[in-house]
Amino acid sequence: MFQLRQLLPSDYPAVISVLNLWWGGRHMTDMLPKLFFHHFHNTSLIMEKEGELVAFLVGFISPACSEEAYIHFVGVHPDYRRQGLAGHLYQRFFDIVSKQGCRTVRCLTSPSNRRSIQFHSRLGFQLIPSRTLLEGIPIHKDYDGPGRDRVLFVKEMD
């Protein structure tokens, strides 16, 4: 029913055209310039149903640390949420990067995104500790610049 394949640079217009829509109108396209498709497509994934884009994951193996992978962006079509598609993409990414020698996967989210924090915890990600806590969640203040606090995740793979 769902087809999972490696992302291609030519998928860029299709993904970018739905991005803000899938995020409920938020302006997200700045976070995903084409360089991510051009240079990281070998570890990134597209999920389709009858040729229609339903989910994607953009991630890469760190050039600075070859045992570490990073998941930058994951999106699921609003009509296909709560079916485990994102979890499936993550698991496939873990397979791809662990076969290439990665031991660790990192990603991050906004402190307000409690659903994302629960999702990553279920997948076995640990929250990286911080002295700053918000309702019990460790927050890394100004991580992505002034006012851009983040929750940081890390998962050690078996």
Place this chain on the structure above:
Amino acid sequence: MFQLRQLLPSDYPAVISVLNLWWGGRHMTDMLPKLFFHHFHNTSLIMEKEGELVAFLVGFISPACSEEAYIHFVGVHPDYRRQGLAGHLYQRFFDIVSKQGCRTVRCLTSPSNRRSIQFHSRLGFQLIPSRTLLEGIPIHKDYDGPGRDRVLFVKEMD
């Protein structure tokens, strides 16, 4: 007089704090999340004068194509422009990535940035052809998403 060294993830707050200022107040910080420092610091550079940040370059070797490198972001302190510092950073980057097997370096700019186009041409970059020309310059329409036209550069190294 100027000290050139590898960029470190811990340089992030210093760079991000001057970014919008160096770009004349434009909002640039979205283009440089910390992931670029965390994962690409091994091929990125900082230039300092008596401990003060005067220039930086963020670039990486493509995980998808190990013979190709990409320069994402280069900044020079307004008081230190027109002294060849950016060119010096590019040359050092060429040295670093060619020693690691790269044959090609890519980067891009906005069509309105004529100074950047001249700078890259002087450094030996070719403009990637396009059917769309603007005052003789090949423009890649919507390259980074709708309305985000780009001029694309490529340099083949000896």
